[in-house]
Amino acid sequence: MQIFTENFKSSPYWWEKAPRPKIEIKKVTEKIDVAIIGSGYTGLCAALTLVKAGCEVVVFDAEDAGWGCSSRNGGQVSTSIKPGFRKLCGQFGEVAATKIIKEGQNSLNWLKNFIAREKIDCSFKVPGRFFAAHSQREFDRLAANLKAQPASLEVKAKLVTRAEQRKELGTDIYHGGAVFESHASLDPALYHSALLEKVLKAGVTIITNCRVKKIRKHNAEFSLDTQLGLFNANKVIVGTNGYTGQLTPWLSRRVIPIGSYMIATDVLDDDLINELMPTDRVISDTRKVVYYYRPSPDRRRIIFGGRVTTGEVDVKKSGALLRRDLIGIFPELKNVKVSHSWMGFVAYTFDELPHIGEYEGIHYAMGCCGSGVGMASYLGTRVAEQVLGRKEGDTAFDKLTFETRPFYTGKPWFLPATVAYYRWRDGTDQGNKTSVV
Numbered sequence: 001m002q003i004f005t006e007n008f009k010s011s012p013y014w015w016e017k018a019p020r021p022k023i024e025i026k027k028v029t030e031k032i033d034v035a036i037i038g039s040g041y042t043g044l045c046a047a048l049t050l051v052k053a054g055c056e057v058v059v060f061d062a063e064d065a066g067w068g069c070s071s072r073n074g075g076q077v078s079t080s081i082k083p084g085f086r087k088l089c090g091q092f093g094e095v096a097a098t099k100i101i102k103e104g105q106n107s108l109n110w111l112k113n114f115i116a117r118e119k120i121d122c123s124f125k126v127p128g129r130f131f132a133a134h135s136q137r138e139f140d141r142l143a144a145n146l147k148a149q150p151a152s153l154e155v156k157a158k159l160v161t162r163a164e165q166r167k168e169l170g171t172d173i174y175h176g177g178a179v180f181e182s183h184a185s186l187d188p189a190l191y192h193s194a195l196l197e198k199v200l201k202a203g204v205t206i207i208t209n210c211r212v213k214k215i216r217k218h219n220a221e222f223s224l225d226t227q228l229g230l231f232n233a234n235k236v237i238v239g240t241n242g243y244t245g246q247l248t249p250w251l252s253r254r255v256i257p258i259g260s261y262m263i264a265t266d267v268l269d270d271d272l273i274n275e276l277m278p279t280d281r282v283i284s285d286t287r288k289v290v291y292y293y294r295p296s297p298d299r300r301r302i303i304f305g306g307r308v309t310t311g312e313v314d315v316k317k318s319g320a321l322l323r324r325d326l327i328g329i330f331p332e333l334k335n336v337k338v339s340h341s342w343m344g345f346v347a348y349t350f351d352e353l354p355h356i357g358e359y360e361g362i363h364y365a366m367g368c369c370g371s372g373v374g375m376a377s378y379l380g381t382r383v384a385e386q387v388l389g390r391k392e393g394d395t396a397f398d399k400l401t402f403e404t405r406p407f408y409t410g411k412p413w414f415l416p417a418t419v420a421y422y423r424w425r426d427g428t429d430q431g432n433k434t435s436v437v
């Protein structure tokens, strides 16, 4: 059977509604107050805050605007902190752990308020998340965690038993799960393009298809050597996340680029999608090598993502493997075709936490570990406030050490073995210490 539709595209489904933007470069002023590298959520949210404060801001991107993860993701908005509270307590102590978990909650609330305040039209809603337990042990762990939520960090959540599961999802493969009421969804590329329009209207210059090749510091100033020549700036923010390269070797040694893969199914019958996904909730599971999925905003397709191979692969191959795994969850989809298959690079960090700060005068925010719709937007805003010297820029991540490992220079040679190990562990029900709360 042909598994791809006739008009199959190896580009994100989201780009159908939000085609790649073409931006005319206006004349750049001699003096840039802040140069921003990367035009995803991080870069654009930073730019919006800075331009509103009266700064002359120029954003550079090596590709078109939002070409990175910010127009490719699953559009699931969570609290974005991967490690659970107990693990964080062990690492940083209870006070810092509480602040970190709260910062995740802040990022989600911040995004909700930002979208409402700025009247951003991007199919944003708060349907909640069904967090599906892939084993009985994970269900028991979820139940125990919900019962003993740490004081002051409680979130609205309800346990769903296996017997009740079909009210959430048309499958029996999971052992129940939990619904986290505050988690949200949006159309990621529409969110990005609305943000881009606002940033441009506010007076930010965006220079696309212009890779920054070198940053040099001269006393209190920076010069940026780019594909379109030299630019000088007083300050620099790096928001390159999973696309961080040798431009910033110190950062490159601290983020691990990992491919995340997605497919969109062909249009499904109303009855079928209503049976498989009776609600609009976003879905993810307790595996370490997680599957994440949801109905498309118009409820005509399923958008399904995950990591299906140990190394990086072509999107036709990943598309076929994701389809196989989707059918594993919903056998009713055995004849479904795939209309879009795509991927992007997320940035993991060695402590699985996002990082924000300054190194040798260059500001950065990155490392959202695959959960950056809310967090990258939030940290982009915070890093801009740090540049402006404002107290509001303080975050729970400021004092964390941004770790690297010996011999790591930005190419994750250990990834295939690590993914293979986690996949084995998921299969053997050894338990997962991450959290979505």
Ligand SMILES: Cc1cc2nc3c(=O)[nH]c(=O)nc-3n(C[C@H](O)[C@H](O)[C@H](O)COP(=O)(O)OP(=O)(O)OC[C@H]3O[C@@H](n4cnc5c(N)ncnc54)[C@H](O)[C@@H]3O)c2cc1C
Pocket: 037, 038, 039, 040, 041, 042, 043, 060, 061, 062, 063, 064, 065, 066, 067, 068, 069, 070, 071, 072, 073, 074, 075, 076, 077, 078, 210, 211, 212, 213, 239, 240, 241, 242, 243, 244, 245, 247, 260, 261, 262, 292, 305, 342, 343, 344, 345, 346, 365, 366, 368, 369, 370, 371, 372, 373, 374, 375, 376
């Ligand atoms: C398939 C997929 C699914 C995902 N699903 C979700 C999800 O459901 N929920 C969620 O919260 N998160 C999700 N994420 C993660 C989320 O999309 C990212 O965390 C977030 O978009 C990061 O935004 P950013 O602005 O930091 O980086 P990006 O949007 O990746 O932007 C970085 C930009 O930097 C540019 N760049 C790099 N180097 C240079 C240079 N030298 N010069 C100029 N420009 C440069 C790149 O071209 C790129 O456009 C997903 C990611 C992927 C790939």
